[in-house]
Amino acid sequence: MPVIFAIHDGEELATMPGWIARHPRELAQLAGMNKLLAGIVHSLATTTPQVAIAIGFILVMFVAVTAGASLALRRGPCLYAYTTLLGVLFLHVFGHVGQAILFRGYHPGVVGAVAVVIPGALFIYRRLFAAQLVTWKSVVVTALVGLALFIPGVLLAHGLGRWMGKG
8 A cells, every 4th residue: 555655646746846836826716715725725735845745754654554454464453544544545536536627637646546546445455355354334434534534634744744844
């Protein structure tokens, strides 16, 4: 899963700062829709170092949780954390597709989301089901928990990126 995340977010690292710089009007309109969207838009890491720090923070979490789940090899907190991250990574694809539709064109991460995250996540889910480590109920519940934690997690990562990437 960390490899899938790294490939997907590598695309974001390469394209996000330039994309943000080219879409200030659209981002301002989005921010004007409500407070939550305004907070997300204003929290965006806008330079390559800031984006790299934000991605690095999340990647460390993916590696740690994956290592914990791999070492545990059974149901428990580490597996639930792993399937929570897997669920949010998978559901995140639909956010990218929606953003590409909303902005009527390319959006950072949409190619990797569709080409890498969907098949990679489905492969991992298939392996987890085959090993009888997950049920449909656990997959749905952990994905929904991940979805609930997604915005706070992204805001934290971007905030760290902006703070640590100053200079």
